Amino acid sequence: MELRVLRYFLAIVREENILRAAEALHVTQPALSRQIAQLEEEVGAKLFIRGSRRITLTDAGALMYRRAEEIVALADKTVGEIADMGTGSVSGTVSIGCGELNAVKALAKLIRIFSEQNPDVHFVFRSATADATKDWIDKGILDFGLLLEPSDYENFAHFRMNIPEPWVAVMRADSPLAAKEYVTADDLAGQKLIFPARKAVLDELERWLGDAYDEKNVISSNDLMNNAAALVEEGLGIAIGVEYPPSLYDPARFRLKKLHPEIVSDSVLVWKKNQPFGLAAARFRDFIVMSFEHNVL
Incomplete structure (x- = not known):
């Protein structure tokens, strides 16, 4: 599996079209098609679904895309690091x-x-x-x-x-809890909640909520608080997460309330x-x- 062919594959994914990818790579379309056909033969699976207007990835193609990105990034990083070592x-x-x-x-x-x-x-x-x-x-x-x-x-x-990485509840500015100085587990009982996705963190929040925890009330799990904030703004629930710089939250739309007892991570x-x-x-x-x-x- 050649690095050059992986770059060809990634170009097709970006362009969603073999002709446009060929033009971007400065190769002919037949030559590019042959390279991809050989790659599919090498891995033993079809990588693309060829539609009338655009090309999409098969499940095998999606996996190849993730791995190809990693391989190409690592190769480029290695070449750059070796070149830097020679500069003094x-x-x-x-x-x-x-x-x-x-x-x-x-x-x-x-x-x-x-x-x-x-x-x-x-x-x-x-x-x-x-x-x-x-x-x-x-x-x-x-x-x-x-x-x-x-x-x-x-x-x-x-x-x-x-x-210190204090945990907060992020809610809409018009939430009934917005006037409180802090929120407790009892305050969140029965509320729709948006939690972090990572299990170790989720376990800690479950312990903090105690009897107030109800899995049915957790309507979403998110990796990043910016995504959770979008759900909060649409009224889907209250997000629990680290107090990522409060300056990013518009006070006209959101309120951040400390938890009590507090949770502070490092x-x-x-x-x-x-x-x-x-x-x-x-x-x-x-x-x-x-x-x-x-x-x-």
Whole structure:
């Protein structure tokens, strides 16, 4: 399976049309069709459903798309890191996966200080769940991840950020609970709720709710609070999650209420143990270690 053919495959997925993909790739349509036919023969499955106007993916094609993206991204990252090693200067890309956390602001401070000393280093952020972030770090697609606890990170090197991540209830501004200083489990009894999707976090919320918890009232699970806020605005329920920077919530539309008793989580910055980093990521890792040892945050 050639990297070039995977790039062809990804181009067809993006364009949803073989002719447009061929034009973008500067190859002929028959040549591109032959390459895809050979790829389908190699994997033993049809990857596309060829419609009259557009091409869509089969189930096998959807899996191939996810894997091809990972393979191509890792190949490009590897080539870039090796090229950077030969320059003698600290340059290149550092990739970080993270959720919607207050600790992102602290991480941004570290990046600012590091960038002042290493202006040729480029940072790439990918918004992702903790599980997806850990998977991408394992595969070498990401260098670092910022995870919300509780999370299983025993196989990763890590530093605890020590940035409080308080949990809140996000509701519409016209909610009957909007006038309260905080909300309790009893306040949420019988309310339609929008919960985080990750099981470890969900278990903690279930314990907090106690007898007020009713699975039938959980109408949605979401990985990111921005998505949950859209459901809240439509009146589908009250979202429970980390107090992602309140400035992002329009007070004319939303109210954020602390939980009582409060739930406060922490976050950790992780990377793969014994990871063969590129020069930029290795320098950033060393900078992080030094920063925490000297209490820069």
